[in-house]
Amino acid sequence: MRTDATEVLDSAIPVLAKDRAASMQVIAKRAGISRATLVRLFPTRQDLVQAMAGKILDDCDRALSRAEADTAPVEDVLAALVAEYPPFAQLWNLVYVEPDVLGVPEASRRADSVFGRTVEFFKRGQNAGLLRNDMPAVWLASTFCGLSETAWELTLEGSMGTRQAPDFIAAILLRGAAA
Amino acid sequence: MRTDATEVLDSAIPVLAKDRAASMQVIAKRAGISRATLVRLFPTRQDLVQAMAGKILDDCDRALSRAEADTAPVEDVLAALVAEYPPFAQLWNLVYVEPDVLGVPEASRRADSVFGRTVEFFKRGQNAGLLRNDMPAVWLASTFCGLSETAWELTLEGSMGTRQAPDFIAAILLRGAAA
């Protein structure tokens, strides 16, 4: 039964989200494997963290590419992007904080690139008249990522259902919390 | 020139926000003091972190007490609370993540209490008809804290002015990002 590296990464993400200083021991236990096997898959902690970041960035990449290519009305494209919020939550929560990522120029550059594309997408929303034009797109993109992170944590914690999260993000993002 | 513990804490907060694993060495340097002095002020790392959490919780406490006692229209009270967003951003960013806080029952209990009062305040906003009633108050309170964190990070990073932050939070929180 060969262990699947991707599954290990998936189980490691919420662990590191809870405690960024979680030891390899703890991460392995949560993944249901021994520390030895974990080390075999990811020789150093940096390798693990960067693989995680890589996976998250890949997911963001795919979602953004779909959004960029989509020719449907901007509001529909935005809804589709919101439906794929988890990697953006993780981008905000892990990638953009972990020193092992920011310390490596190449990984850091890639993270910036992904976020830059997110900003561009929100600019497109502004130009289409869907999003407010009185604040820079960077703020809007950050709001999206931040809301995603909030929703993601609420689901991890249990006070929000996974299926409710996209609606929550879309509702607050577009209309806010006013009655 | 006796070193002021509060100033040290204030300078330590953004450092730990950037890198939660920052060493005492780094924290001391950022505060402009030697590691020896830092250790004298806070004998263990736990002492430092808990003092930080204590200060943040105190600030939240004060802001909440003012909001609870304020008899002005709810929208004005909310605006006043939003104007004091930093401690809530830090609550979300540091207190609610640091194992050295969550691990200590008393500190953890206090954090929960503060957040509980925040939720109560948003319930009040719902009952007054100001805030939407189709989602639990916990979601709204989390949204507020999350938006505060986003705004705070944007100011730390430099892409948002300190004076713009409250308006940003209030605008998104109430009306969202739609045009």
Place this chain on the structure above:
DNA sequence: ATACATTGGGGCATCAATGTATCAATAGAA
């Protein structure tokens, strides 16, 4: 059934951060 590959467990050296202690330099009050 046999051979091969992968895992789990344990031991061990290393390293960085931590916590503790000491002492000279210096700022501020008497």
Place this chain on the structure above:
DNA sequence: TTCTATTGATACATTGATGCCCCAATGTAT
């Protein structure tokens, strides 16, 4: 100026995580 308190610098032992290695146990393919 003198005395006292506080700081900065340095050294040291301890601790916990890490990275590396080996070997027995287990699973898988031929």
